[in-house]
Amino acid sequence: MTGTARKALLTLGLLALTGTSALAQTQQQTPPVACGGDLATFLEGVKAEAVAKGIPADVADRALAGAAVDQKVLSRDRAQGVFKQTFTEFSKRTVSKARLDIGAQKIREYADVFARAESEFGVPAPVITAFWAMETDFGAVQGDFNTRNALVTLAHDCRRPEMFRPQLLAAIEMVQHGDLDPATTTGAWAGEIGQVQMLPEDIIAYGVDGDGDGHINLKKSSPDAILTAAKFIQSLGFKAGQPWIQEVSVPENLPWEKTGLQAGMTAGDWFALGVAPRDGNTASSGLEASLVLPQGRKGVAFLTYPNFNIYLEWNQSFIYTTSAAYFATRLAGASPYQGGNPEPGLGDVEMKALQTRLQALGHDVGKIDGILGSGTRTALQKEQLKLGLPADGWATPELLSAL
Template identity: 85%
Template sequence: MTRTARRALASVALLALTASAAAAQTAASTGAKTASPAVACGGDLATFLQGVKAEAVAKGVPADVADRALAGAAINEKVLSRDRTQGVFKQTFTEFSKRTVSKSRLDIGQQKMKEYADVFARAEKEFGVPAPVITAFWAMETDFGAVQGDFNTRDALVTLSHDCRRPEMFRPQLIAAIEMVQHGDLDPATTTGAWAGEIGQVQMLPEDIIAYGVDGDGDGHVNLKKSSPDAILTAAKFIQSLGYKAGQPVIQEVSVPEQLPWEKTGLQPGMKASDWFALGVKPRNGDTAFGNLEASLVLPQGRKGVAFLTYPNFNVYLEWNQSFIYTTSAAYFATRLGGAPTYEGGNPEPGLDDTGMKALQSKLQTLGHDVGKIDGILGSGTRAALQKEQLRLGRPADGWATLELLNAL
């Protein structure tokens, strides 16, 4: 999953995996059979869909609407293939941000903010979310609606709900999609979107559309595919629900001194912006007005590369998408739309390629660190483990993986 509600869905998945692991461990020690999934899945598709219909009707959907919503539903093998081989962020921040925060996107973003100035003004007044924040997500999710996905939404959700890998995540979304059919906001035969069921210009899941959907153009419906006002206001309401604080920054480019307690860098609590300022960290725009806010010093490519202070609102971006590279790029995009200059990239040391990263993760694992899956991604777990080893070796603990460090380990 790479779009809205990932933190909530990921939590469900994590709980499910934890429960499954615990059950398997208990079964192994007692000889008992493992329990079946808590949510019905698999088996004959027609029988499965009857169960889905019954659940939707129990939630108040008329039986004929549920029948219409599920008529012709089919398993899409391409959805299962995408689910098994999800794309991952193996690019560096510099590579990814330069590709996504392009001049053309910035120009179109500025045009969109002017074109829908009244809608954006309403979004900020009602939900406290400024235009650049919404526009950056709008651009990065679908290029302002140009690339919304071509998977039949109903079938994608049927497929992922029927599949027993993560039914807890997707069955509620399928029920919500049926509710959207009832409201006239989803056509089961023609509505398309991303492979995992997200819909529209800002790529939201059915449960979130129902919970946070706003009719921005006054036509009595929430149509995130075709209505930009609906998409803008719904995104704003959803972002507010994730905890966005009006009037506070998200991210701020800074310069860093030669010496710092590098082990305190990264997405970890305990420091205020003023603490970093006192240590010689300097905002590029000179603005130190938010010194009383908690702030993390993030170094996407180590202490010699670009540096940012991230504020509490950055957590909203992590709720939207848990990829550090994506969220940092989206937050940076918003600052550019707000008038900030291109970041100063510095001169970061070359990072590891995919093979090197996997070798590093394997080494960290043998040293007793939990880095999660050996996937070649410099994620938060790998960075945290790397910082501990850098500190042990007497090196600046900036969490950046280099060939020199791999060889030292």
Template identity: 80%
Template sequence: MSRFAARRFGLLMCFTSILATTAAAQECGGDLGAFLDGVKKEAVAGGIPAEIADRALAGARIDEKVLSRDRAQGVFKQTFLEFSQRTVSKARLDIGARKIKEYAEVFARAEQEFGVPAGVITAFWAMETDFGAVQGDFNTRNALVTLSHDCRRPELFRPQLIALIKMVEHGDLDPQTNTGAWAGEIGQVQMLPKDIIAFGVDGDGDGHENLKTSAPDAILTAAKFIQHLGFRRGEPWIQEVTLPENLPWEKSGLGGTLTAGDWFAAGVTPRDGNTSFASLPAALVLPQGRKGPAFITYPNFNVYLEWNQSFIYTTSAAYFATRLNGAPAYDKGNPETGLNDADMRALQTKLQALGHDVGKIDGILGSGTRVAIQKEQARLGMPADGWATPALLGAL
């Protein structure tokens, strides 16, 4: 996947039955030749000519580097401040502004047809591949053969391999030379073959959807995909806010039931002064606790979570898009000191022993750990802002 560990396996789960039956999707392992014969039969049964399937699979091999990346991959452990300041750099903002100007007509079409602003698309474009500069050097066909043959998640990757063969049939991919991310994502906005087939747009009018070399194709395809994920035209996605000293901190975090107006009434103040979306459902997110940067997230933020399930990545991408739309840099605040990896694991172990579901003990401040932290903070009479601190670890 992208070098920012973009994990969209949740999306893949929604599509596994489109091109393959459950039984076929779970075939894996064994002799590679026999496995590829099974893939060919499935492709042909789906209407792809046998000679196309043969051409797409000729010379396919297992890529051990893909398996290594798959075994080692994990969500980064940087804080929001560390990650967002590295990724939302002045250089990227400047390039993004130039790209928006250069492709103004394409972005105008994207917003007119799909309701997605230029900043939203451009932020993903930047964070996924540095505007197409770093798209990955893994042979896409071999990556998907490897992950389909491997028995960890064949139901996720085999349908993508069949979709790749369809792309070969359409003339949109050369199986011998096409490269991308290790998990089969392709092009300037790093999309999987099934998504390219379903949402691809020929933005430059050449009769093909080439997300590797055509910026118009990539921009419009991303816009159509983002619309499909549920983006609501004309609504915000994230808004920086300032906070009063006291709030019902236990109500912060994703998944709440309050509106933006409820938060405004409690003293939360948008930095841009815009309170016109007060009626929308809204969450108060505090990536590094109540003393760090603070944001209101709106329903459109869910699109970011569909794109990538990492909270730090999604919050950074959403913030990036606001910067491209003219928002100022966030107020860093003065967050309380967090925990190192060993202490975070120790905290997760304690939370698990108390009956909380924190998932894997991995040292990562994920959603399950944040929820557990809030519950324990509230029980201990501490501000329940979901931020892991030495004080909380000591209190437990």
């Protein structure tokens, strides 16, 4: 496994979106990890590994005392939800006026902390605040699963132990630091903790004591959460002073096959083809940029810049990441997007039928899941080109009929 479990989970999602057997690849790259069997024996093995890493035995005992498998965690893991809403539906629900107002208020309230975040890590307040809102509604909804038990459950389960055993060990280290109470600390079902929902390994690697109390408490301390998020975002490759996403208008004729999350063109190249920033700002013309059309060429359009990659690292869902990036631009002063008049898309059954047809035509769209992910969009663009249609990767009833 490379990096943290968060990054491993994101790798699974990104590979799945591109039509690759992610689980098989991860298993091929990762040595076997002890899992399953008698829980007490499993926990003794975890304790031994923790002690070998330098954690005192009494700390490991305290961290694991009373640990139990949580069947609700397993149920969530087996039935993970996926984004089947359109960008318009999801963004209008998540980027609400109430959230924008609260976000602006939080930026004013913690102005000094945000100034430090940008000074030390190069990440501006709107980027952090949008994640803060999207993840937990500014700390209001952090999850009620016992974190220790969630990680014990997922590490003991043999589905993905290579991802979660290191997180369990990191949680034990947090107990040693006094930053996690094994009996009372709660969070998300997959072990994420706090106002910005981070996993134990990430908290240890990037945690910042923002309020100076000697501890990193992402659940209760907003300064800790803000600065830790900033340091983590910096680690994902965020470049200070550069944009992340920009709404644009598009002409009727473009090389639509070049749209999507692919490299090779600059913003200036797109501008020369008639793509126009709605805010009139062309200062980033020299940066690499992709033209993304969440709902096809007749819907909203964005140029995404290299900093957009940090959103894809944070969450693998294209709809979530685009919404979070758009949210950050609104907090930075951008106007609401103009949604255009996108053509009707496909429902779940029709999308699965489309994916099945694309697969029969020789395209690797990955799992037939009803999601218009990047693998399906790429396959669609190829078929649209063959049919002489604008290759914008948007799935419509007419296209399904044509195929």
